[in-house]
Amino acid sequence: MSEYLPDHVLRNRVAWNKYAIRYVEAGRRAWQSEPYWGIWSIPESEAHILPDVKGLEVIELGCGTAYVSSWLARRGAKVTGIDNSAEQLKTARAFQQEHGIFFPLIHGNAEKVPLPDSSFDLAISEYGACIWCDPYKWIPEASRLLRPGGQLIFLGNGSILILCMKERDDEGSATAELLRDYFGMHRFEWPDSDGAVEFHLGYGDWIRLLRANKFEIENLLELRPSESATTEYPFVNLAWSRRWPSEEVWIARKSSH
Numbered sequence: 001m002s003e004y005l006p007d008h009v010l011r012n013r014v015a016w017n018k019y020a021i022r023y024v025e026a027g028r029r030a031w032q033s034e035p036y037w038g039i040w041s042i043p044e045s046e047a048h049i050l051p052d053v054k055g056l057e058v059i060e061l062g063c064g065t066a067y068v069s070s071w072l073a074r075r076g077a078k079v080t081g082i083d084n085s086a087e088q089l090k091t092a093r094a095f096q097q098e099h100g101i102f103f104p105l106i107h108g109n110a111e112k113v114p115l116p117d118s119s120f121d122l123a124i125s126e127y128g129a130c131i132w133c134d135p136y137k138w139i140p141e142a143s144r145l146l147r148p149g150g151q152l153i154f155l156g157n158g159s160i161l162i163l164c165m166k167e168r169d170d171e172g173s174a175t176a177e178l179l180r181d182y183f184g185m186h187r188f189e190w191p192d193s194d195g196a197v198e199f200h201l202g203y204g205d206w207i208r209l210l211r212a213n214k215f216e217i218e219n220l221l222e223l224r225p226s227e228s229a230t231t232e233y234p235f236v237n238l239a240w241s242r243r244w245p246s247e248e249v250w251i252a253r254k255s256s257h
Contacts, residue, residue, distance in 0.1 A: 012197060017088075018194060021046070024065070028095065030101060040246075045215075046226070051151065057078045061129035062128020062129035062133065081104070104112070116143070120147065131156045151218075152251070155248070156248065215255070215257055219249075
């Protein structure tokens with residue numbers, strides 16, 4: 001019997017199999033570089049997101065082309081990646097061959113990972129599970145996968161940005177006005193997303209959800225791009241992102257109690 005997959009998982013699988021070709025070159029650049037983060041390509045030397053990962057067992061939730069996993073593998077981590085899109089993983093495997101860096105890649109749903117409890121020291125997601133999976137499913141799953149004392153790091157769109165974004169990319173950049181409600185943030189379906197489903201929460205909901213799943217919040221990094229930063233994404237511009245956080249990084253640790 002095949003595994004039941006929720007509606008949003010199936011829709012995101014179809015969408016990301018279609019999107020995958022667009023991300024090959026971006027993935028190739030990222031595999032060849034020192035770590036940089038998000039839509040503004042903020043260098044790790046400025047963002048200070050990664051801990052010392054040498055010897056850690058790490059899972060990347062929603063790994064895409066697995067460039068984050070490649071950065072961690074080069075730093076001595078024992079990495080596993082999981083992604084919903086077979087096409088994205090096909091690209092990731094090609095880059096593994098190209099660079100001679102190999103680690104397990106699983107085609108599956110990051111809300112239900114086919115691995116044992118307490119398997120990892122670090123779970124990480126950059127625009128992966130953290131926006132394409134239901135947080136009320138993937139956060140408990142991350143907690144299950146982590147050992148006591150294990151760390152969770154995830155980077156996605158700033159909650160403020162989601163409130164200010166236009167409905168469609170061709171309508172231009174985010175405004176200085178709130179366009180949608182803060183209360184009740186959860187599931188978002190944008191008109192030009194090819195049926196894909198995103199998930200975003202407000203700050204209080206994130207805090208309550210993390211705490212309910214045995215996480216102690218260590219930091220919230222609100223990323224600010226440099227004055228010379230550029231992005232290919234039309235939904236936000238540099239002037240906006242210099243005033244308000246277009247991206248945020250949550251860093252939490254699973255309680256050892």
